[in-house]
Amino acid sequence: QVQLHESGPGLVKPSETLSLFCAVSGDFIYDKYWSWIRQPPGKRLEWIGHIYSSGTTAYNPSLKSRVTISVDTSKNQFSLKVTSLTAADTAVYYCAREADEYFDHWGQGTLVTVSS
């Protein structure tokens, strides 16, 4: 059974950098795309970007300048960094597996609040 689990701080200060991790179990991270998606309170889902097991990435153009996604195949996990945080980055952050470009397995999500 494929499971994804996000971890990271629940509260970060404005202008700081957010780092989140997604641990994958029940599947190998090889030969697949892995995504980060977020959902601000009461708003629609927003795709942040994805990474292939080889390290190839693609990012949402609206976030590209502030986002980095990395993969650690030895730990079967991938990670997200978002710089220059503002209140607009407050959201539930999900990691997800892509199957043929749609998302077939999701983590439970982690709420990140940007506040001083």
Added chain:
Amino acid sequence: DVQMTQSPSTLSASVGDRVTITCRASQNIVGWLAWYQQKPGKAPKVLIYKASTLETGVPSRFSGSGSGTEFTLTISSLQPDDFATYYCQQYYSFRTFGQGTKVEI
């Protein structure tokens, strides 16, 4: 960007009703569209991909249709477990989601 617009934003229905949700893309996305169901406090769950293919394990009362710029999700007979918010998502160019349709009593 490919923009996705769903209608209606909220839908009031009863158990047993046939429900239809529409999703429109700002440009031709062929059939590269998925539908998700999300319940409060939970991650979305995929129902349909490639516009009309039912994900394994999803009840057959859910169906999808459409191509190009207009797509629909139909629930043939609404069940109590189906009261939730539904999102469409295109994967023709990057990935973008609709704003959601809340199905409520």
